[in-house]
Amino acid sequence: xxxxxxxxxxxxxxxxxxxxxxxxxxxxxxxxxxxxxxxxxxxxxxxxxxxxxxxxxxxxxxxxxxxxxxxxxxxxxxxxxxxxxxxxxxxxxxxxxxxxxxxxxxxxxxxxxxxxxxxxxxxxxxxxxxxxxxxxxxxxxxxxxxxxxxxxxxxxxxxxxxxxxxxxxxxxxxxxxxxxxxxxxxxxxxxxxxxxxxxxxxxxxxxx
Amino acid sequence: xxxxxxxxxxxxxxxxxxxxxxxxxxxxxxxxxxxxxxxxxxxxxxxxxxxxxxxxxxxxxxxxxxxxxxxxxxxxxxxxxxxxxxxxxxxxxxxxxxxxxxxxxxxxxxxxxxxxxxxxxxxxxxxxxxxxxxxxxxxxxxxxxxxxxxxxxxxxxxxxxxxxxxxxxxxxxxxxxxxxxxxxxxxxxxxxxxxxxxxxxxxxxxxxxxxxxxxxxxxxxxxxxxxxxxxxxxxxxxxxxxxxxxxxxxxxxxxxxxxxxxxxxxxxxxxxxxxxxxxxxxxxxxxxxxxxx
Numbered sequence: 099x100x101x102x103x104x105x106x107x108x109x110x111x112x113x114x115x116x117x118x119x120x121x122x123x124x125x126x127x128x129x130x131x132x133x134x135x136x137x138x139x140x141x142x143x144x145x146x147x148x149x150x151x152x153x154x155x156x157x158x159x160x161x162x163x164x165x166x167x168x169x170x171x172x173x174x175x176x177x178x179x180x181x182x183x184x185x186x187x188x189x190x191x192x193x194x195x196x197x198x199x200x201x202x203x204x205x206x207x208x209x210x211x212x213x214x215x216x217x218x219x220x221x222x223x224x225x226x227x228x229x230x231x232x233x234x235x236x237x238x239x240x241x242x243x244x245x246x247x248x249x250x251x252x253x254x255x256x257x258x259x260x261x262x263x264x265x266x267x268x269x270x271x272x273x274x275x276x277x278x279x280x281x282x283x284x285x286x287x288x289x290x291x292x293x294x295x296x297x298x299x300x301x302x303x304x305x306x
Numbered sequence: 307x308x309x310x311x312x313x314x315x316x317x318x319x320x321x322x323x324x325x326x327x328x329x330x331x332x333x334x335x336x337x338x339x340x341x342x343x344x345x346x347x348x349x350x351x352x353x354x355x356x357x358x359x360x361x362x363x364x365x366x367x368x369x370x371x372x373x374x375x376x377x378x379x380x381x382x383x384x385x386x387x388x389x390x391x392x393x394x395x396x397x398x399x400x401x402x403x404x405x406x407x408x409x410x411x412x413x414x415x416x417x418x419x420x421x422x423x424x425x426x427x428x429x430x431x432x433x434x435x436x437x438x439x440x441x442x443x444x445x446x447x448x449x450x451x452x453x454x455x456x457x458x459x460x461x462x463x464x465x466x467x468x469x470x471x472x473x474x475x476x477x478x479x480x481x482x483x484x485x486x487x488x489x490x491x492x493x494x495x496x497x498x499x500x501x502x503x504x505x506x507x508x509x510x511x512x513x514x515x516x517x518x519x520x521x522x523x524x525x526x527x528x529x530x531x532x533x534x535x536x537x538x539x540x541x542x543x544x545x546x547x548x549x550x551x552x553x554x555x556x557x558x559x560x561x562x563x564x565x566x567x568x569x570x571x572x573x574x575x576x577x578x579x580x581x582x583x584x585x586x587x588x589x590x591x592x593x594x595x596x597x598x599x
Contacts, residue, residue, distance in 0.1 A: 126393060126396055126397060129392070129393065129396055130389075130393060133389060133392060133393075134389075137384050137388070137389065138381055138382070138383060138384060139376070139377050139381065140376075141382060141383075141384035141388070142379050142380060142381045142382045143376035143377070143379050145379075145382050146376075146379040146380070151385075154384075155384065155385050155387075155388045158384055158388050158392075159388055159391055159392045159395065160560060162392050163392060163395055163396065164512065164560075166396050167510075167511055167512070168511070176363065176366050176367065176370065177366070177367065177370030178370070180374070180377075181369075181370035181371070181373050181374060182370070182373075184373035184374060184376045184377065185369055185370065185372075185373035187373075187376060188341060188372075188373055188376060189341070189558070190560070192341045193540055193541050193558075193560075196541060197538075197539055197540055197541065229377075232374070232377065233377050233378065236374055236375070236377055236378050237378050240375070240378055251340060251375070253342075254337070254340035254341060254342035255340050255341065255372070255375050255376070258341065259342060260342050260343070260344050260345075261337055261342050261343065261344060262344060264342065276333075276336075276337065279336045279337055279340065279342070280336045283336045283339070283340075283368070283371075283372065286371070286372075286375075287371060290371065290374075294371060297370075297374075298367060298370060298371070
């Protein structure tokens, strides 16, 4: 059996892919290990978006159960498990927010300050080293996004607002929303690029 | 490093310039990744992604990167009970597919649900599906959903395109396996639309597709919401009704389709206001007759 990889993102990605493959053949031990590795960041995100620990707990179970059910569809060549499970969590959280509220939900009156406020400055003592490092670099990358672009990303990602709703909320044209969205993600990509290679293997179609 | 080597680039990864459809899709990759794309455009993007592996990969990689933003939040330890609940649920629902299928069907909301016969070949779907259409058509007339003889004639004129569309549902068996469930849906609160539909999906997995027809007077983009047995609603995606009055959508579900019995359809401009509602046809005779053919 492969030893858990805690220090290197590439090794962690490969180990996670092995665990997902085991989940696909209904190995509950693999589900347990993946849950233990990622339940905290997933729950933390769900709790932040939903603003309700009970809802977050229910969705946490749904996220991992869906990963369990759909393990056979996971494609490790397209990204790391942590990205996959967080994207599942994102979809479920946004659906939940829209279902419950049917209105914008920001948790703050100043959306431009949200991402800088919500980041965690402490590292959980038992967190995997590479994950701590990734979170630290994500925070640094987010800090590099200009506040107006960051506000648009936050309102979409954490509050579930559509482009039109963000346009109305910030009283800016739709075109500006789209531009800020694109530029913000480009800036994020630019600053994350050095660390993402381990999480996103090179595309097969990119080989020359 | 060129964009072709960029693992998360939204730029084309093909050597050839993108088509206009590719360019249109790539321009919406960022809002799609953030979940902020208007519902009416989401379906169109996914339609393209189904046909274009290059765009699909580019968008998927952007989604993967964007999803990491969620890692920046303050870390909170989840309740210990959640772990055990998950493992118990997985143990009960994940090992024996056949047993799970039986449990799933046993708690199906109505008797009208019928599993497709595993022995049916793809070609043999045509006859039962066509018969289903005729039966549903008949039920509209009998139940008064179609208010006049002219409308019946109108529906009959739509028969050809409708049956052709139903034939396309044979793909559903390939998508969802031999255990695929079929839910005939009938329209309620539909005004004069006479809309009908079919839900087809996996009995165990949260995978299903929805097809709707007879909306010839209302082409456009629609937001689709599913309602579960306990009345909980969840957004399931967006679909485009074409000029023939037909549309289809791969639903984004939390649970297998046995959990759902109502589909709400609204315009993307007013997603909270139902244009019409499709309800599971609880007249089990329709499906029983289908099974006897």
